[in-house]
Structure formats: structure tokens, C-alpha cells
Amino acid sequence: MFFSARELYFAYGSNMSSRHVLERIPSAKIIGQAMLADYIWCCNKL
Structure with a gap:
């Protein structure tokens, strides 16, 4: 069997x-x- 991973990436700033x-x-x-x-x-920046 073949499985493909799919992940969406949301970015901000320079990313x-x-x-x-x-x-x-x-x-x-x-x-x-x-x-x-x-x-x-x-945004939770510690």
C-alpha cells in the first residue's frame, strides 16, 4: 500500500x-x- 502525507503549512513574516x-x-x-x-x-510566546 502507498500512503502519502499531506500537511498544509501556514506562515507569517519572513516564513x-x-x-x-x-x-x-x-x-x-x-x-x-x-x-x-x-x-x-x-501568539503565546513564553
């Missing part, structure tokens, strides 16, 4: 650069921009 993403994860496939409706952005 939005497709060049930077592909440098870190060469197998990544850039599919475009997205928006998460009805979510609240929350």
Missing part, C-alpha cells in the same frame, strides 16, 4: 518567502495563499 521554505524543505509544493476564516490569531 512567507517561498524561497526560504524551499531551502528548508526542498520537497515542499507551493500551492498558493490561503486565509483561515473564523479563527483568531493568538
Whole structure:
């Protein structure tokens, strides 16, 4: 059997650069921009 993993990555700041993403994860496939409706952005930095 063949299983393929699919994970969507949401980024902000400098992590939005497709060049930077592909440098870190060469197998990544850039599919475009997205928006998460009805979510609240929350950053918990300790």
C-alpha cells in the first residue's frame, strides 16, 4: 500500500518567502495563499 502525507503549512513574516521554505524543505509544493476564516490569531510566546 502507498500512503502519502499531506500537511498544509501556514506562515507569517519572513516564513512567507517561498524561497526560504524551499531551502528548508526542498520537497515542499507551493500551492498558493490561503486565509483561515473564523479563527483568531493568538501568539503565546513564553
